[in-house]
Amino acid sequence: MNRYIADFNSDEIEKEYHDVLVIGSGIAGVYTALEIPEEYDIAILTKETIEISNSVLAQGGIAVSLDKEDSPELHFKDTLYAGAGLCDEESVWVLVNEAADNIEKLLEYGVNFDRKKQGELAFGREAAHSKNRIIHAGDTTGKEVCDKLISVVRTRNNIKIKERTFAIDLITEDNKCKGILAYDEDTASKKLYLSNVVICATGGFGQLYSRTTNPEVATGDGVCLAYRAGARLMDLEFIQFHPTVLYHPLNKSFLISEAVRGEGAILRNIHGKRFMPEYHELCELAPRDVVSRAIFQEMKKTGATNVFLDITFKDKEYLENRFPNIYKTCLSYGIDMAKDYIPVAPAEHYCMGGIRTDAFGRTGIEGFYACGETACTGIHGANRLASNSLLEGLVFGRKIGQEVSKILKDNGKRKFDISIKYSANRSEATVNADEVIRHIQKIMTEHVGIVRNREGLLLAKQEVGKYFDLIKNMKNSTLRDYEMQNIVLLATLIIESALEREESRGAHYRTDFSKTDDVNWKRNIIKKLEI
Numbered sequence: 001m002n003r004y005i006a007d008f009n010s011d012e013i014e015k016e017y018h019d020v021l022v023i024g025s026g027i028a029g030v031y032t033a034l035e036i037p038e039e040y041d042i043a044i045l046t047k048e049t050i051e052i053s054n055s056v057l058a059q060g061g062i063a064v065s066l067d068k069e070d071s072p073e074l075h076f077k078d079t080l081y082a083g084a085g086l087c088d089e090e091s092v093w094v095l096v097n098e099a100a101d102n103i104e105k106l107l108e109y110g111v112n113f114d115r116k117k118q119g120e121l122a123f124g125r126e127a128a129h130s131k132n133r134i135i136h137a138g139d140t141t142g143k144e145v146c147d148k149l150i151s152v153v154r155t156r157n158n159i160k161i162k163e164r165t166f167a168i169d170l171i172t173e174d175n176k177c178k179g180i181l182a183y184d185e186d187t188a189s190k191k192l193y194l195s196n197v198v199i200c201a202t203g204g205f206g207q208l209y210s211r212t213t214n215p216e217v218a219t220g221d222g223v224c225l226a227y228r229a230g231a232r233l234m235d236l237e238f239i240q241f242h243p244t245v246l247y248h249p250l251n252k253s254f255l256i257s258e259a260v261r262g263e264g265a266i267l268r269n270i271h272g273k274r275f276m277p278e279y280h281e282l283c284e285l286a287p288r289d290v291v292s293r294a295i296f297q298e299m300k301k302t303g304a305t306n307v308f309l310d311i312t313f314k315d316k317e318y319l320e321n322r323f324p325n326i327y328k329t330c331l332s333y334g335i336d337m338a339k340d341y342i343p344v345a346p347a348e349h350y351c352m353g354g355i356r357t358d359a360f361g362r363t364g365i366e367g368f369y370a371c372g373e374t375a376c377t378g379i380h381g382a383n384r385l386a387s388n389s390l391l392e393g394l395v396f397g398r399k400i401g402q403e404v405s406k407i408l409k410d411n412g413k414r415k416f417d418i419s420i421k422y423s424a425n426r427s428e429a430t431v432n433a434d435e436v437i438r439h440i441q442k443i444m445t446e447h448v449g450i451v452r453n454r455e456g457l458l459l460a461k462q463e464v465g466k467y468f469d470l471i472k473n474m475k476n477s478t479l480r481d482y483e484m485q486n487i488v489l490l491a492t493l494i495i496e497s498a499l500e501r502e503e504s505r506g507a508h509y510r511t512d513f514s515k516t517d518d519v520n521w522k523r524n525i526i527k528k529l530e531i
Contacts, residue, residue, distance in 0.1 A: 061387050382507055426474060454512050
């Protein structure tokens, strides 16, 4: 595998200098940028426009123990329970204990969360939470938070937004971060953004699967550039499938928030039978991996492509007020939530694994940090607790902001240059990137999805491996070529991880190793694979 997936000569390429580079414009990236003092020059590089991210699509809310009947200790226990014994307890304590301070900061930025008539924050319930602790803004919480944070970013003269700028690779020398090699999508040219500090917040990799709630930009680019630079990855086999995604011929990616089940909605199979009590004592509010597998089994039993979510016991006025976006979207497809069952099926939603970091976002490469879904702090373990994702981006984004501020203060502002000439024996592409990606999505969905086994994983490894051999020395000329490189690499790493974990734990379920190994379990850390 080549160190860089594009050739470049730093003496000849255009360069731009910044104190800090942030890759990604979701909640984690934008909030981190705001947590760094305004005296420092920051650039946010984003693959599309700044408004497009996975965070924007988050519906349910943010988990925080602010209610008088709740506590950080209970939030801690719920997180560990959902994580199936693989959570990093130190990181989880940081998450639950620093949650309230970060929510207070969002309120200062003007985020408008739903409130009760008395003016107090309204708390919802989601799967595996023992208390009502989800604060929300209707059913578009992510958009509300992102819109407010981006509006603040636009007022900061020290933060420059570089849209349609794709981060190809992390530039390093002697395991020290030097900047980013980027691709300008409008000019189809490469450029070097130089900085001693790079913060990766590029989100997840849902586009490795045929059905996902993630936007088209979620191709795992940050995880891959970190891996090529020598960073360690962790827990890639743990991929969360959201149980209730709208199943409709014209839309198979729209999320029906877990908060709908939190309001009492029940799941029925195609015969109208409620089935969750047969699978778990918490029924519809069991952890997401349990609910997804239950739906998978019901679909298999009945030969159906979907099940149904039933909240018809709530009246139209209530549903329009509590879930305005979901109600409106369902209605556009001829589904009235107040009268009709909603057809749903699981789809890829979130990756628990990613770039291994500590509680300050440090990756092992000096000056390179990661936060949000692209990072793996160990908080989520084998299965993320609902509504901990936006919270993670906030809490650890702030921790990175504090760490980076200290480093910049101690080291002072520095402009520097590098001299790197990298070239490989590359050939013109002989494959169609879109066709390769669609085939990999099919392979991953069939063999590396909700239920797995060794036979299917080995078949997936063989099929993806053929593409790896074809493209490893390919000359990339378009954004889609770069995305294909990353998708092929990441699919290979995920399959390797899933093969290595010979047990079923959380979101990783193997029919050939259906038991959880509570004695010999280990955390899966991906080292540099010679592939």
